[in-house]
Amino acid sequence: MQTHDIRQRFLDHFIKAGHTEVPSASLILDDPNLLFVNAGMVPFKPYFLGEQTPPFDRATSVQKCVRTLDIDEVGITTRHNTFFQMAGNFSFGDYFKREAIGFAWTLLTNSVADGGYGIEADKLWPTVYLDDDEAEAIWRDEIGVPAERIQRRGLKDNYWSMGVPGPCGPCSEIFYDRGPAYGEEGGPEADEDRYIEIWNLVFMQNVRGPGGGKDGYEILGPLPKKNIDTGMGIERVACILQGVDNVYETDLCKPIIDLAARLTGRAYGAGNHDDDVRFRVIADHARTATLLIGDGVLPGNDGRGYVLRRLLRRVVRSVRLLGADQPTMGDFINLVVDTMSPSYPNLAEQRTHIVDVAIGEEASFSKTLAAGSKLFADAAQATKASENTTISGDDAFTLHDTYGFPIDLTLEMAAEAGLSVDQQGFTALMAEQKQRAKADATARKTGHADLSVYREFLDRGPTTFTGFDELVSEAKVLGLVSDGTRVRSASSGQELVVVLDRSPLYAESGGQMADVGTITTGDGVRLRITDVQKAGKSVWLHKVTVDEGEIAEGDEVIASVDQAWRHGATQGHSGTHMVHAALREVLGPTATQAGSLNRPGYLRFDFHSGKPLSESQRREIEEISNAAVEANYPVHTFETGLTEAKQMGALALFGENYGDVVRVVEIGGPFSMELCGGTHVAASSQIGPVTVIGESSVGSGVRRVEAYVGMDSFRFLSKERALLAGLASSLKVPSDEVPGRVEQLVNRLRDAEKQVERLRADSARAAAGGLIDSAVTVGSTLIVGGRLPDGLDANGLRSLATDLRGKVADRPAVIALFSSTTDGETTKVPFVVATTDAARGLGVKAGDIVKEVAGLVGGRGGGKPDLAQGSGTDVTGVDAAMTRLRELVRDR
Known part of the structure; x- marks a missing residue:
């Protein structure tokens, strides 16, 4: 069956x-x-x-x-x-x-x-x-x-x-x-x-x-x-x-394992336990990841996103360990959609998005694997240089925890390099991490939010929302709640939640922030509404502060929306729909919504895309949005069945659960049609100018556009114009020549900085050359070092130390160079220590020296036996550091 x-x-x-x-x-x-x-x-x-x-x-x-x-x-x-x-x-x-x-x-x-x-x-x-x-x-x-x-x-x-x-x-x-x-x-x-x-x-x-x-x-x-x-x-x-x-052998999992066998050339159930584990990980995690993405989860660095990222990366890792070196995620996710969609049709509807997200994470993790391989190579080299054969558990844990590098890949690569891994140390660190996570989860698991105080209102039925048609409504106070407890009345200065039978105020949902406004009575009672939320998705909870008088359960009141706030909110929400439509026109239908937030005068819109917008694309999105504003499209709203709405082409928010009856917001016919429960302008011209102010990444495969609308857009452009006018005046050129003039100045500044750097390097080389003449010998080891002119960073010091080491390469020698740099009020003391082959033959190692002297300049550092570096904050400690270096060499 x-x-x-x-x-x-x-x-x-x-x-x-x-x-x-x-x-x-x-x-x-x-x-x-x-x-x-x-x-x-x-x-x-x-x-x-x-x-x-x-x-x-x-x-x-x-x-x-x-x-x-x-x-x-x-x-x-x-x-x-x-x-x-x-x-x-x-x-x-x-x-x-x-x-x-x-x-x-x-x-x-x-x-x-x-x-x-x-x-x-x-x-x-x-x-x-x-x-x-x-x-x-x-x-x-x-x-x-x-x-x-x-x-x-x-x-x-x-x-x-x-x-x-x-x-x-x-x-x-x-x-x-x-x-x-x-x-x-x-x-x-x-x-x-x-x-x-x-x-x-x-x-x-x-x-x-x-x-x-x-x-x-x-x-x-x-x-x-x-x-x-x-x-x-x-x-x-x-x-x-x-x-x-x-x-794993049932009809919904075995096909995934069979596909993995075809893609990797390995066989499941052939007697290799490790391979079988990897096949099962692929089958399990590919299914889970598909269902999670289908419900709106995106890869990220914390919470649900981190779990999804970990699942997808474990699939990639397992495929790699089975021998495949080509991308495979698309094949697995498509197969899961095929096998699971008979029970969950939304997977087939969202196939393109689900596959794109998974493929994007696969590509991202491939880069991580490349970076992790380089870090592993450094750890392996340091292990061998220290004449050890075991990579520390700390290094393995850092690779796993900080860089996402899997432990089994670390084990595999260590074996290839003739090394082992301190698995016991790694396991102990993992156990500590799990214990911290478990303790945190226990601390957060304090019980389900107690909404029982609102049960009477939930049983009574939903709040009647009147805000689509009016901004002022007569209403009755059904209940007052203070600190989770029902109260009969409240007076001036108190903060509480008010439940009304009717309300024109929009409760926060769908990315739109809640309205603000007032509740008043004919005899001078005034409550200031600062937030509106929902209980059970149906009862409006008005968070208020009593400014004047006393409010009581059963009172007849007037609930009013702040008109300026609502006007700005409708501009922001309708502007969001315009930007969404423009994005899809520029990028295509895969630029689906991944989240949004709008408030008066401002909107942000998250959408699925694997790469940043180009400057020309940003301008095009802005132009399309403003062209729709100028066209003064009528805005129509109506209710219909969910199936009918989708057949008309209405877009649904990804991962959102809708009822059988939905509200459709249509702007300009086919230009924009979305399922939406928010408040909107009556015609697109009321949105005012749309100005895109930024575009950024908010996660794997998700970008964010931010924009101002209405007067906020005008104020932003006015400020930008004033800034440009000020620059034009300072540079004494017309406004349209400012970019070229600024570019000239930047190039001149870069040239000047390069010249200063060359002069500083020449001065440093001259000073470094004199260090050999003033070098001292401790035992049989020559010590070359001291403080160089200010302004040299670690890269400059490292280059000079390498040059000096080459000049004394025929004998035991240690080169130790210090400098100082200033950034505002912060002083840093970079330093580098290098050793020759003959010095290392005597047991003198740069990494050991740096660890000993770093504290004397208020810092820390480390490195390899031949070259190490660090940074401190106390330049007065350089002499003490050189003295300690000589003691270390003498003790050898």
Whole structure:
């Protein structure tokens, strides 16, 4: 049975049993405890936590999930995956244990013809919590499972919670017996390799207190309503029904491994464990990366972006270690899209973008590998020069952590160079890093944001937004919240949140900042609105300061938008649409939106592109945008179905989840048509001039354009004009000749700087030549050195030291040169030490000397035995440094 069929049978089974099908949520949800959705119940947390009333009593879903805690174990074992699909059925105060157990059992054991999976009943072993006599009795007496195949387990195995204070309850897990070839008899308690868990039934009936781990908390009491949360692992059931050992051999993973074998010329399952690990890493990470990009994640250096970057780079690394030296990412991602899009059609719709992002990261990492190879070569050379055969764990960790250079490549290259790596030291440093990360995660995992205070308002229904049609609305105060607690009234000076039944103020969303304004009453009460956010995406929360009077729950009020603010906001948001349309006209349809922010007079727009805009492209984007402004295009907004909107060509924000009914903003017919819930001008001329003020990179494959609109654009241009006029006046040339005149002056300045540098170098060489005449001999070693004229940097000192070393190369000699440079109020003391072959033969090493003398000039440094350098801040310490150098040479 194919995985897509397994998935659909699950949904059909529970829909037939009266459950509402809920589509998979995005892997990215607004949850302070989670980078990614990691369990099927996560989208339902507001219902289980009592923050919102569910719109259904029972539901079913197949949720995309990503877990990256054990990312380093992926491939090493066949049990770890980062991406998986969790099928679940949920009851919110409706049915409980008996029905949940029955639903699971019938789906698993009913024949294929009857819509089930056709699994043999005697292969299934249920487990229950230690004291859950009720669940055991249902399994034994009603389902008919023999008592010897039902096992009781403790808190760690058969008790569930979210990991934070809140709902919890005992579990009943269902295991499948794969047979004696996979391990010992005796059920899950004996061997969880032979008996694999395929379903977990959570009987959510209690409330837990604070505490860590799976059993380090107290059960506080019963929930007001008993709920059901279950999860069946789609991939694990696929292994059983397809008769394979692990997920990597199922219909959605094996094709990726087969493709990797064709691209690399290596074979999977040929007896090479390391190769098999790499094949599995490719299959797992390519799938996860594709799904993450499909939900709007982009490679970056922290958070979700870093996880994605790490996954993609592990694929590149694994392919390289398997022997492929050509780009392969596009092949893998395209295959994943082909195999997964029957269940997730958005992947096919976003194929071009997903592939482009992955290919861009592959190219970027290839450069990192090249840079890492150079750094490795330096580390290897230094190791050999120190007559050692082991690259330090610190060097290996620096390559891995700072430069993204994988440890297995370091091991491979070390072996090729006849060296080993201190893996124990590397592992210890990695463990320290993981412990820090784990501690940080624990510190941040303080619980789900408590929105229960707003539940009454969420149950009442959404706030009526009137701001598309009016800027002033009559409204009623439904509630006041101060520091997370409902209050009946508030007086002058207090800050709080006000919930109204109607509001003309735009709540921040879609890149548009919230409106500001006021809430007033007829008897002189005035509240200043500083922010507007949403609870549950439907209830407007007005953050206010009470300036005058006293406000009370139930008051009739007037809510007003600051008209100047709204005018600027509409200019910024409509200007964003204009710039987006212009970008697509200049760069093509791949320049899709990756994010935006607009406020009065200003916009920034992030878009997908692998290279910077040229100056001519920036001008063209600006000209197209302003031509559309001048054309005075009408702005139309209307609501329609999501499918219909896409068929009309309306652009959707990538990674955003939309409902069945969407709002379309159309500017100038085909010029710009996007799905958008923001506020806009009535005609494009109201945007005013659009001035692009900057373009930059914000991540791999993502660029950012910034622009001013309206009066802010005018003020910017006015300031630029005044600056140009001032330059023209100072240079005594017409404005249009200023660029040429400035270029002349810059060239003259560069020539003058080069001349000064030549004079400084000549002076330094003359001074350095005199150092040999004043050199001293300590033992048999000549010491040449001292302070040279100010202004020489490390490069200049290094060149002089090399020249001097050449002049005394026939004898043991040490050259030590110091200088000083000043940048404003900061003084630096660069220094270089070089040794001849004969000096090194006596055990005199430049790197050792630099480490000893650096502190005397208030700095540090290091290097190789033949040449080392450093920098300090105290020029008065040069004499002491030379004295210490002579002592070091004498001690040899």
